[in-house]
Amino acid sequence: MASARTQKASSSMSRCSYQVSLSCSCKDTGRTFTDHLYAALVRAGIHTFRADDELEGEEDTESKFQQATEESRISIIIFSKDYASLERCLGELLIILERRKTVGHKVLPIFYKVDPSEVGKRTGSFAEAFATHEEKFMAATDERKKEWMKKLERWRTALREVAKLRGMVLQNQADG
Template identity: 50%
Template structure:
């Protein structure tokens, strides 16, 4: 991809199509790995969407992020220890996988200091997150129970599905710039192989 392409990001959704949507847990990786990956992608000419909004958000994914996912050709999903503690991240994941099934949206999961089996079977920190969601179900009224049960079912299925896609596992404490560069190069290889169509 040529460097003449706009190197845009952030939470503004332009009419143009993004090459990559980044899904990540801000408290885990925003200022570290995700920032390094974003810099590497933009430096390679990829129009990349990274939500820079750090304020407290509501329970449901907003229209802006839905539009960004729809307007992106692919997503990199950085699944870290606290990813499942965010209903926002889980809703993003569900939306990304829906877009994959309906539009052929390409996905590259990055398992950041977590094992894919923990994600697939919701173990360790993922089990703790879902224990809290189960308690939320118990605390709800009958109508609220159904809504939360539906949500939790979708989230569990989405984590199982994304874990089965394979991807990249980052477990060492090495140079984050090198790790981010390696993932960027994997995306470039996918494009050359035609998995992500460029303009």
């Protein structure tokens, strides 16, 4: 008898409309590495969801990204210097890791010109991004501030978790 998790995973796989979902900051990888990766996946016949393409100008991008991730077999997260500066990216990370926990969704982190320890320990550009988020959130009302601080802690936990996963470290290659 299959476990509930196995049944849930297999039923979700049967309705996959994407094979891969990409999470990235296209501010610093969009016209280089991410475009090359996306084009290579498409040329290989892999139906790929990329939020910047699919959700441009859309409302409620978080729920649409969640749906695309649920309909994907694997998520590729491209960590770059700007990744943590975007709340959208950190929200996508939470969605991906939740799916990983609940149904065993496959996750491949790519550390593009950043070290996994920089991601997990939030040093360098990741520390700067979190300082900016925290400063912004501290200006909120007390109730909103509590909500934001919980979100910050969830993001920190997610970054520590994903930095421990096996992935690809592309620090010294031109455009990966």
